[in-house]
Amino acid sequence: MMAKSIKKPCFLLAVLFLLNPIWVFSQIKFDDYFENSTLRFDYSRAGDKNNEWILEEQLKKESAWAGSFNILIDSLLLGDYYFQVFDSASNKLIFSRGYSSLFREWLDIEESLKIKKSFYESVVMPFPKRTILLKLLNRNRNNEFLVVYERFINPKDYFIKKETILPFEVKTILDNGNPNQKLDITIIAEGYTADEMPKFEKDCERFMGYFFDVSPFKEFKKDINFHIIKSISQESGTDIPGAGEWKNTILNSSFYTFNSERYLTTLDIKSVRDVAACAPYDQIFILVNSAKYGGGGVFNYYNLCSSDHAQSKEVFTHEFGHGFGALADEYAYEDIPAETLYNLNFEPWQRNISSLADINAKWGKMIKNTPIPTPDIHQYYNNIGAFEGAGYVLKKMYRPMHDCKMRSNNTNEFCPVCQKALIEVLYLYIK
Ligand SMILES: [Zn+2]
Numbered sequence: 001m002m003a004k005s006i007k008k009p010c011f012l013l014a015v016l017f018l019l020n021p022i023w024v025f026s027q028i029k030f031d032d033y034f035e036n037s038t039l040r041f042d043y044s045r046a047g048d049k050n051n052e053w054i055l056e057e058q059l060k061k062e063s064a065w066a067g068s069f070n071i072l073i074d075s076l077l078l079g080d081y082y083f084q085v086f087d088s089a090s091n092k093l094i095f096s097r098g099y100s101s102l103f104r105e106w107l108d109i110e111e112s113l114k115i116k117k118s119f120y121e122s123v124v125m126p127f128p129k130r131t132i133l134l135k136l137l138n139r140n141r142n143n144e145f146l147v148v149y150e151r152f153i154n155p156k157d158y159f160i161k162k163e164t165i166l167p168f169e170v171k172t173i174l175d176n177g178n179p180n181q182k183l184d185i186t187i188i189a190e191g192y193t194a195d196e197m198p199k200f201e202k203d204c205e206r207f208m209g210y211f212f213d214v215s216p217f218k219e220f221k222k223d224i225n226f227h228i229i230k231s232i233s234q235e236s237g238t239d240i241p242g243a244g245e246w247k248n249t250i251l252n253s254s255f256y257t258f259n260s261e262r263y264l265t266t267l268d269i270k271s272v273r274d275v276a277a278c279a280p281y282d283q284i285f286i287l288v289n290s291a292k293y294g295g296g297g298v299f300n301y302y303n304l305c306s307s308d309h310a311q312s313k314e315v316f317t318h319e320f321g322h323g324f325g326a327l328a329d330e331y332a333y334e335d336i337p338a339e340t341l342y343n344l345n346f347e348p349w350q351r352n353i354s355s356l357a358d359i360n361a362k363w364g365k366m367i368k369n370t371p372i373p374t375p376d377i378h379q380y381y382n383n384i385g386a387f388e389g390a391g392y393v394l395k396k397m398y399r400p401m402h403d404c405k406m407r408s409n410n411t412n413e414f415c416p417v418c419q420k421a422l423i424e425v426l427y428l429y430i431k
Contacts, residue, residue: 030069033087033094034126038062039153039160040273041125041134045103046118054136054149057120057270059160065126066179066280071428072096072126078326078349078425079299080104081138082145083123088131088152095125098326099300102257102265108341109258120269121301128155141343166231170279173204174226179280183220183429185211186227186281188272190251190304191238191289197230203287203307204228210313211320214405214412216419216426223430227279238264238288238306250275253288253304257296264294264304272302282429283324285316297322314409321406321414325422328353330399330407332389338396351421352406353391354398363400363417376402384416 042057072095074082079098087094103119106112123136131154137145153160176182187207192200208226212218235247239254242261251271257263266272266286276284286304295305295312297319304323305315321327328350342348344355347362354362359372366384374385381402390399390407399407404415414422 028072028092028094030072030126033130034065034128036064037127038065038277039125039127039155040122040277041153042120042122042270042273043136043149044118045101045121046116048114048116049107049112051116052138052148055118056151059153059157061127061160061162062124062277063165064179064280066184066282067126068429068431069180070431074098074428076326076424076428077145078351079139080349081136083125083137084135085125085128086133086135087128088133091133094128094132097123097125097300099123100298100326101301102267102298105298106258111258119267122269122273124273128153130155139349143343143346143349165277166274168232168275168278169230170227171201171230172225172227172279173201173208174221174224176222176225179225179282181430182223182225183426184225184227184280184282185285186229186276186279186283187285187287188229188251188275189231189233189289190253190266190286191233191236191247191249192230193234193236194232196236196289197232200230200287200289201228203289207285207287207307207312207316210316213313214317215414216423217317220423220426220430223426225280227281229275229278231275231278233289236289238290240292251286253286255292255294262294263296264288264290264292264306265296265298266302266304269301283320285320285323295319297324299323299326311409314405314412317412317414318405318409321418321422325418325425326350327406327418327421328391330390330404331392332394332397333392334394336393338393341391341393342397344396348391348397350391351424352400352404352415352418354386355396356386356398359386359398363420366400366417366420373398 040060044055074097080100082098085095136149189200231250233249237247241256251266252268253266257265284302288306290306291308293309295315297303303319370383370385372386386398391397400417401415
């Protein structure tokens with residue numbers, strides 16, 4: 001979800017280096033380069049529409065690595081951003097992941113033309129045995145990744161923090177085994193007081209049920225673990241600025257993100273990571289104790305939704321489509337021209353929307369006996385095609401089906417294109 005957008009000028013960055021676009025790498029042997037713990041690099045991404053800076057915050061060593069030991073290079077190339085870890089001595093790429101953040105969404109807001117802001121961000125990787133070179137990359141309008149920041153990290157640096165984790169109780173509510181071979185989804189309590197922890201536990205069981213109602217997750221249940229973290233807030237609920245409601249909560253979540261009432265997020269990534277470190281996690285799901293409609297999901301950043309709205313069930317897996325699967329929203333607003341958000345000479349990077357620049361690189365091969373573009377009429381409602389109106393714009397951007405979880409709450413199913421994309425991401429975690 002996001003708020004309304006405005007015209008976006010070219011991406012100008014403080015530091016740009018063109019990247020050599022060689023993306024096919026042999027996989028790396030984990031033990032040669034890493035030990036079984038986690039390195040976390042925190043930074044602020046600051047700037048405005050035209051300029052951007054990466055500002056270092058801290059390095060931390062955290063508990064065991066929950067990700068795969070086998071899939072260390074992310075060749076899916078999803079997300080607005082990407083980070084790479086090179087072994088410094090051999091200059092060999094040994095780890096990479098795609099991700100996105102709220103800063104990137106903020107750049108589509110008019111405010112980013114007027115003021116500068118700073119957003120806290122964080123990336124995690126297996127803890128290296130020897131010095132590494134970390135590179136952060138941004139995607140530009142032509143779909144190229146450009147290096148915007150790099151630094152060496154020596155694992156023996158005594159400024160890498162090794163703090164005790166926060167004292168919150170963790171419970172594994174679905175245990176299918178070794179976190180290195182499973183997708184570990186960790187639900188964090190937000191806006192639940194100590195007295196409300198029994199409710200949190202019940203809510204988590206309910207949401208896990210919602211999760212496995214939906215394909216492709218139900219077919220992969222044996223490959224997924226669920227952990228919950230009973231992180232206690234001082235007050236119940238969350239901030240609702242438009243209603244003058246402010247609550248002291250552990251993760252500082254809030255409705256009205258970018259002035260969109262239903263857009264429920266937190267900018268407090270430091271607290272999110274500190275709490276998440278209590279449990280193994282591949283994906284963070286923040287459950288906000290509120291009956292108000294809303295949520296948010298940002299790719300490999302976090303997923304979030306409210307607990308008690310009548311449509312929380314549908315929102316939960318929709319947001320997971322964003323946060324885990326890097327899927328685009330398939331709905332549209334009336335007043336945003338496609339050119340303000342997309343370079344229509346290229347395909348957008350999200351798997352479930354197409355500019356028709358090269359639909360065969362997307363889901364073209366799944367389209368059978370259906371015209372492209374596809375008339376949005378009853379005859380084609382159950383066909384895979386290319387339906388105009390997707391990715392927040394009514395014209396010139398296309399979605400795979402008439403309806404899908406990424407378009408509306410009228411269906412509780414992902415379309416086949418979204419399901420295929422989700423399964424491809426799942427294999428990053430379970431091999
Ligand atoms: Zn879809």
